[in-house]
Amino acid sequence: MSFEKDYGIILKGIGGFYYVLKDQRVYECKAGGRLRLGDMTPVAGDMVTFELSGEDGLITSIKPRKNSLSRPPVANIDRLFIVASAASPKTDPYLIDKVTVIAVREDIEPVILLNKCDIDRCDELYNIYTKAGFATIRVSTVTGEGIDSVKEMSKNGISCFTGNSGIGKSSIMNCLLPNKNLLVGMISRKVARGKNTTRQSELFPCAGGFVIDTPGFSSFDIVKSSSIEKEQLQYCFPEMTGYFDKCRFSGCAHIKEPGCLVREDVERGFIPKSRYESYVRLYEELSKVKSWER
Numbered sequence: 589m590s591f592e593k594d595y596g597i598i599l600k601g602i603g604g605f606y607y608v609l610k611d612q613r614v615y616e617c618k619a620g621g622r623l624r625l626g627d628m629t630p631v632a633g634d635m636v637t638f639e640l641s642g643e644d645g646l647i648t649s650i651k652p653r654k655n656s657l658s659r660p661p662v663a664n665i666d667r668l669f670i671v672a673s674a675a676s677p678k679t680d681p682y683l684i685d686k687v688t689v690i691a692v693r694e695d696i697e698p699v700i701l702l703n704k705c706d707i708d709r710c711d712e713l714y715n716i717y718t719k720a721g722f723a724t725i726r727v728s729t730v731t732g733e734g735i736d737s738v739k740e741m742s743k744n745g746i747s748c749f750t751g752n753s754g755i756g757k758s759s760i761m762n763c764l765l766p767n768k769n770l771l772v773g774m775i776s777r778k779v780a781r782g783k784n785t786t787r788q789s790e791l792f793p794c795a796g797g798f799v800i801d802t803p804g805f806s807s808f809d810i811v812k813s814s815s816i817e818k819e820q821l822q823y824c825f826p827e828m829t830g831y832f833d834k835c836r837f838s839g840c841a842h843i844k845e846p847g848c849l850v851r852e853d854v855e856r857g858f859i860p861k862s863r864y865e866s867y868v869r870l871y872e873e874l875s876k877v878k879s880w881e882r
């Protein structure tokens with residue numbers, strides 16, 4: 589990953605200290621206070637400038653963020669690896685679709701990783717997400733299938749892993765980072781609660797980019813965490829964006845309107861049915877949100 593001159597990147601924060609990587613070295617820094625940083629609290633992924641006095645670093649500015657997630661706090665995400673499976677615990681496509689909407693909205697590239705393919709080839713999920721136009725990779729941490737492709741995609745920028753507990757996020761990261769030994773089979777919340785210091789998730793350098801784990805899908809509540817309006821929802825479904833203003837009624841929401849080309853193409857199998865059903869379900873959820881609740 590290339591940096592703008594003078595900037596380092598925060599790998600993690602623990603108990604008020606931030607570990608900033610710059611020119612192959614990690615510096616322990618404190619935050620520079622309200623005067624310099626205003627309301628921004630540094631998080632992993634932030635690009636920062638800092639001053640050194642002796643060994644002690646002081647963060648002096650934070651570059652405006654491209655995007656950010658709050659659980660875990662991480663900024664400037666380029667890619668979201670959404671880990672799913674048809675093997676246990678089987679993933680509900682609706683959960684995947686919710687996350688893809690937020691990703692697209694935040695200008696993050698969603699990549700679907702179908703894990704545990706040694707047990708189940710995940711054909712149904714594979715067909716849905718390739719047809720929808722997402723990069724979709726079959727993975728197995730047992731046979732090593734797909735790991736090279738995941739590594740290749742991690743070369744640029746910051747890649748964040750998400751998916752239900754037990755789906756294999758830590759296992760996949762261990763394949764990418766063989767020297768790190770992340771805790772497989774551990775619930776991430778437990779790990780986070782174990783110590784008294786507040787600890788952020790950590791960015792790990794990987795293949796030229798960075799990878800980071802998240803606690804799971806629960807951090808992606810579409811209604812609460814994003815300011816998306818129902819009229820905008822169709823633009824967060826890449827397979828539906830070409831239909832804008834082509835249906836019989838301009839401003840068609842593709843729900844019940846006659847002459848809707850989206851619904852016709854769902855019937856003809858060009859748009860995956862489960863994706864369309866998620867669209868309708870999310871549209872209805874967003875319709876219930878009053879404007880003052882946003």
Ligand SMILES: Nc1nc2c(ncn2[C@@H]2O[C@H](COP(=O)(O)OP(=O)(O)O)[C@@H](O)[C@H]2O)c(=O)[nH]1
Binds near residue numbers: 727757771772
């Ligand atoms: N058969 C099979 N089991 C896997 C695979 N990846 C992970 N597991 C198992 O799934 C369980 C949960 O894995 P873990 O990486 O801790 O999931 P996390 O909660 O998403 O971090 C562990 O028992 C792993 O050994 C896989 O590709 N195939």
Ligand SMILES: [Mg+2]
Binds near residue numbers: 757758771773775
């Ligand atoms: Mg884990």
Ligand SMILES: [Zn+2]
Binds near residue numbers: 840841850
């Ligand atoms: Zn329509």
